[in-house]
Amino acid sequence: MSPDRHEPERKNRPLPEGGSFFTPGASPLRRAVERRSAVPLVVLHNAPRWVLPVGMVGVLFAGLLLAGIAGALLLALLAAFIGWLAFLAWPRLRRPERATRCVVVATLLGLGVLQSGVF
Template sequence: MARDNKRPLPQGERFFTPGASGLRKAVEQRSAVPMAYLFSQVPRWVAPAVLVVLLLIGFAVANPLGGLAALVVLAFVGWLAYLSWPSLGAGGKLLRVAMLAFLALLVATRFGAF
């Protein structure tokens, strides 16, 4: 049964980066369906709630299981950072790099690299 309370897709001038080459174009095209699903089918609170729970597990569990939970967060945040990169200013790029570095360090400590 279809849901009656679907959210409309976000408005914007374009979904894909104009003039994108090779890898960026392929990633954007492969990401279109999951992004549309996240924006229109999944309740808004689900993705942030799942990410918070996984990050809390990453902090609380000091073994590879915690690293695996943090790795999922790192992958999701990295995916979103990659997709949003062309539209960001210097401050936004710096913030995303810092977040990814923090998450990578968390994952590395949980897997015993440090």
């Protein structure tokens, strides 16, 4: 079957090099999270490079601009997403990189609490 002339041909970026997609010798929790994360990570990897940063900045600004629980939920969602990515990258990160990710997640959660109007 020939591709439609009007549709641009989409080429997937190659996956990063390595012998395994999963962390060798990982705990059962890490193996389960990595296994469930494989498909979403490949989808994110194959998306245009601008989608993830633009989406994250959009969610951040929307979370900061929307008052009340809506803004708080968006900031918590962004914190959960960054936390998920940090969890997956954790074994390969050095201490300063781990600390930075923890500070970012904690800051987003703190902003979410402030945005919710609890304080």
